[in-house]
Amino acid sequence: MTSSLDTLARQFRERGHKLTQPRRAILRTLLAASRPLSPAEIQEYGQSYCQDLGLVTVYRTLELLEDLDLVRAVHVAQNCHGYALSTPGHTHHVVCERCHAVVEIVGCELGDFLDSVAERTGYAITGHWLEISGICAECRANERQDSTTL
Amino acid sequence: MTSSLDTLARQFRERGHKLTQPRRAILRTLLAASRPLSPAEIQEYGQSYCQDLGLVTVYRTLELLEDLDLVRAVHVAQNCHGYALSTPGHTHHVVCERCHAVVEIVGCELGDFLDSVAERTGYAITGHWLEISGICAECRANERQDSTTL
DNA sequence: GGCATAAATGGAAAATACTTTCACTACGTG
DNA sequence: CACGTAGTGAAAGTATTTTCCATTTATGCC
Structure with a gap:
């Protein structure tokens, strides 16, 4: 919300991770989103920033971003089991x-x-x-x- | 927590639903559980009360029980999308x-x-x-x- | 700026998870 | 205790997630 792409990117690199195009696309997508997105949605929207962003990469990146506390999973009622x-x-x-x-x-x-x-x-x-x-x-x-x- | 099988069963019938063996097994399982269970777990444990309890029935029954406010979905972090x-x-x-x-x-x-x-x-x-x-x-x-x- | 290299990637396919469909069963009313 | 209907399980269908691996890419070093 308050974070810019630059801030996120910096934190990302500071902790020893590469800032690749796909990852940048995912961050941009999340920055632009006004609501929590599912992995599939992130891939879909993210492809406007990175042509062939793979779903696998979305999963991996989300996991990483969660570890870094840059992203959080949001409770979505239908999907809690x-x-x-x-x-x-x-x-x-x-x-x-x-x-x-x-x-x-x-x-x-x-x-x-x-x-x-x-x-x-x-x-x-x-x-x-x-x-x-x-x-x-x-x-x-x-x-x-x-x-x-x- | 405070409800007994009888109480649940009564509420169930009073609202026009049949109390079948599979449903009884699901209620028993939930009563015996000390933590929230996933549908798959409910099926697994429920089979000790009802031999061939199907997963489909677990899903349907949980949905019904939620509507009746007898059961609630609990947020489980891994499964939020x-x-x-x-x-x-x-x-x-x-x-x-x-x-x-x-x-x-x-x-x-x-x-x-x-x-x-x-x-x-x-x-x-x-x-x-x-x-x-x-x-x-x-x-x-x-x-x-x-x-x-x- | 180019190079080496280790990390990261995407696609295919496997593994899981979840839903829907449908013919059959059993609850409980009368 | 017979009947009608709500409820059932198996199986097929769909969606989601993970695994594997050959290829690509960001970054530190010169």
Whole structure:
């Protein structure tokens, strides 16, 4: 959003990666996009900058850009494939990074925050999705154990 | 989480759906799970309750259960197919439901909320993911226009 | 500026994942 | 307990992602 192609390119090279034409095309496409794009879309639009940009390259470059924190995967509802029983009402999840256990948080205390978002962005807010990751008590206990036995 | 098989089954029937063996197997699997499962996993585990549970049925049943709000899709990072440039630092997205335009919210005001989550759940919070959906100013303007021209 | 070289590329094809179709089955009402 | 319909699984169809490898290209070095 705030980054220019130059800034991105510099960061890219500074971390020891080559700035090839295909990669430049992908960055340009992402810079020009007003919404998250799928790999196939990135290839399609990217070909206006780099004639024969391959889909494989798009996948590889996205992976790299994610590692470098220059790009992020955005949650797109249709394409999320984990399912869990929901408790009635509005809830959020806290997912353990180690064992993937899920705790649901029943209350939702984001009302004020969402109001301010609406005001700042001009959007009419219709919903939100919050997921919190962490390490559950059990896994932390196990980790302590592991490190003492080593 | 708090629901029993009986409760789920009752809600299911009350809303005019048949409670078949495959569906029962899927509900049982979800009840027994401690983390979100993919459709393929649900099929695999569900087969211990219903010998030849088909993947198609899993997809259809999940869709139905989502409609009934008995199950929810949980964001699983690997399977999200939208990519967007990330601005440096921590941001959240507001995505327009109509045109998919994305606005990034730069500040993050969830600190206090996350602290209370940590306290309540016993998790060490390592990160969070918030996405807000809404309708952007432009799309709302278009909608008003549409309804007056009709 | 040209050269060496290691990284990066694109196409083909394999491997996965997801959807749709359709003839058959079984739920549960009466 | 028979019947009608919602629900089913297998298989085919489509889309997505990964792997492999011969070829190309960016970049540091002269």
